[in-house]
Amino acid sequence: MQDVFPVIPGDTDYRIFAEDYGDIPGLDIIFLLGGYFYHTSYDTMERLLPGSIQARGENLLSITRAFANSSKLLNAHERESLKVAANEPKDERAVFFDYLSWFMIFYSRRAAVVLHTIPIAIFLLMPFLLFVLNIGKRTWFSTFYDFFKGLLLHTIGVVLAVVVPIVFAILRLLFSNHAMSWFARPYLAFMMFIPCSLVGVLIPRVVWRSVPLTHGVSRLQASKEFGVRVPLHMYGACALFLWGEFEIQLLLVTHFKMIYAPHFASCIAPIVHLQRNLITLAFCIVSAILLLLEPIAPASGQPKGELMIWHIPQGLSDDPRFWGVFGFYALLTLAYLVAGLSGGFLTFSLSVSMLAAWISFHFAVKLFDCQSLRSAMCYVLPLIPCITYSVYFGGFLAQFLIEKMGMMGSIPPPYGYFIPDIIVAAVIGLVTSWCVGPLIPICGHWLARSSILKFLLQLSVLALALSSQFFPYSIAAPKRVVFHIHS
Numbered sequence: 001m002q003d004v005f006p007v008i009p010g011d012t013d014y015r016i017f018a019e020d021y022g023d024i025p026g027l028d029i030i031f032l033l034g035g036y037f038y039h040t041s042y043d044t045m046e047r048l049l050p051g052s053i054q055a056r057g058e059n060l061l062s063i064t065r066a067f068a069n070s071s072k073l074l075n076a077h078e079r080e081s082l083k084v085a086a087n088e089p090k091d092e093r094a095v096f097f098d099y100l101s102w103f104m105i106f107y108s109r110r111a112a113v114v115l116h117t118i119p120i121a122i123f124l125l126m127p128f129l130l131f132v133l134n135i136g137k138r139t140w141f142s143t144f145y146d147f148f149k150g151l152l153l154h155t156i157g158v159v160l161a162v163v164v165p166i167v168f169a170i171l172r173l174l175f176s177n178h179a180m181s182w183f184a185r186p187y188l189a190f191m192m193f194i195p196c197s198l199v200g201v202l203i204p205r206v207v208w209r210s211v212p213l214t215h216g217v218s219r220l221q222a223s224k225e226f227g228v229r230v231p232l233h234m235y236g237a238c239a240l241f242l243w244g245e246f247e248i249q250l251l252l253v254t255h256f257k258m259i260y261a262p263h264f265a266s267c268i269a270p271i272v273h274l275q276r277n278l279i280t281l282a283f284c285i286v287s288a289i290l291l292l293l294e295p296i297a298p299a300s301g302q303p304k305g306e307l308m309i310w311h312i313p314q315g316l317s318d319d320p321r322f323w324g325v326f327g328f329y330a331l332l333t334l335a336y337l338v339a340g341l342s343g344g345f346l347t348f349s350l351s352v353s354m355l356a357a358w359i360s361f362h363f364a365v366k367l368f369d370c371q372s373l374r375s376a377m378c379y380v381l382p383l384i385p386c387i388t389y390s391v392y393f394g395g396f397l398a399q400f401l402i403e404k405m406g407m408m409g410s411i412p413p414p415y416g417y418f419i420p421d422i423i424v425a426a427v428i429g430l431v432t433s434w435c436v437g438p439l440i441p442i443c444g445h446w447l448a449r450s451s452i453l454k455f456l457l458q459l460s461v462l463a464l465a466l467s468s469q470f471f472p473y474s475i476a477a478p479k480r481v482v483f484h485i486h487s
Contacts, residue, residue, distance in 0.1 A: 004397065029056055029060070036477045036478070040480070093341070095107050095109070095111075095342045099389060100392055112342075116333045116336070117334065119330035119333055120334045123331075126143075126147070126323060127141075131143060147320050151324040151328055151331075156203075158201070158328070158433045158437070162425075162426045164429070165193040165426070168460055169424075172468060173421060180405060181470050182472075184473055184476065186398070192463040193424070193432075197433065198447075199456050201440065202440075205321075325354070325438060325441055326351060326355075326358075329351045329437070332344070333347040346390065350390070356383075357382045379442045380443075383438050390431075394432075395431075397427065398428050401427055
């Protein structure tokens with residue numbers, strides 16, 4: 001939420017003291033809900049949510065004790081001097097969030113650098129791993145090209161999940177006398193924009209059926225499973241290459257540090273050490289994935305140097321639709337990290353959950369058919385905790401934004417008439433896309449049917465017609481009126 005709040009209309013006293021004056025450390029506590037009454041005559045104690053004052057008091061008591069017992073409590077000048085001496089960035093945000101208000105998860109920026117880089121490393125290494133497992137049949141470039149197609153189509157789906165609700169919102173306003181019909185009744189916004197957002201997400205899945213792949217997925221679907229021989233010297237050569245390449249980088253940096261530019265190289269050396277640790281961790285994860293593939297007995301007449309045969313159930317092992325969605329969340333996680341924001345935990349948790357779902361589905365395919373409902377349930381179950389949190393976070397974000405729309409003020413016509421509905425439609429579309437995105441690789445072929453798409457479109461049109469019958473404001477959600485008195 002701390003990445004979202006700066007773009008929301010509003011400000012707090014804490015930000016003034018923390019950023020504009022004094023550089024005072026502390027905790028900014030706000031009430032997310034109840035924005036209808038914020039700074040109005042209706043903002044009374046009776047309208048506070050039960051337990052909210054108790055929660056604020058507990059947070060204040062905790063932070064007061066933490067400051068009182070901390071040995072690192074310094075003033076602004078001392079903190080700045082310490083950061084300069086330690087060569088640390090000025091705005092190094094830690095990553096912290098609570099899960100459904102049950103418990104808090106916290107880890108440092110340095111830990112985030114390692115954790116949030118793992119998904120993109122796995123995404124880039126998987127084509128090479130599949131090339132090793134399918135030696136002589138496919139090139140790693142063709143596999144990566146298919147993964148890129150899956151990534152591109154899912155990105156288009158996310159864009160359409162935002163664009164389609166915006167188009168529906170504009171069409172409704174062209175035939176309605178009131179904007180923001182959802183303001184006093186937020187459920188109308190969800191009824192209007194979620195179904196058409198799902199249509200936008202599913203459109204690439206429909207298009208996917210006519211997009212050819214560089215390898216024959218249909219050929220693999222002809223059988224439930226296939227086996228390949230894995231030459232051990234290929235796997236060992238890959239390990240030596242990846243490890244040796246980063247060792248050479250480290251030697252070059254050390255040589256550069258000693259002879260040419262000691263200060264610059266001292267800054268680069270930790271990065272190379274981090275790269276080496278990351279590639280080691282990623283290689284260990286890839287090795288674990290190899291171990292998940294069930295070894296079967298060596299065949300008679302097996303060539304020398306091929307020590308085992310891997311048994312790969314046909315499913316998500318090389319499905320570009322799955323790895324395209326996974327790569328999308330991995331890239332978003334990396335983008336959050338590079339931008340210095342702390343919101344990458346959401347896309348990171350989605351990536352980790354998708355890996356757990358991939359492993360669960362892999363074992364399910366051994367017992368059931370890859371198109372069966374039981375296999376799909378084995379894929380969905382590991383995603384439930386993360387998707388639950390995504391719905392929880394996205395629902396609060398949409399509700400918070402809807403209530404804040406009343407504080408935007410008067411926007412000049414004609415475009416000001418459309419802007420609030422466009423913003424709410426875009427946010428709900430984005431929330432819908434990140435909540436259902438991990439389910440698309442498995443559930444997409446069931447949902448992307450013409451009958452379901454028509455039903456979703458009809459539901460959206462019905463919700464648009466229904467919402468046009470309601471007045472935007474009510475006693476519980478009044479319209480804000482500002483009078484300018486000129487003397």
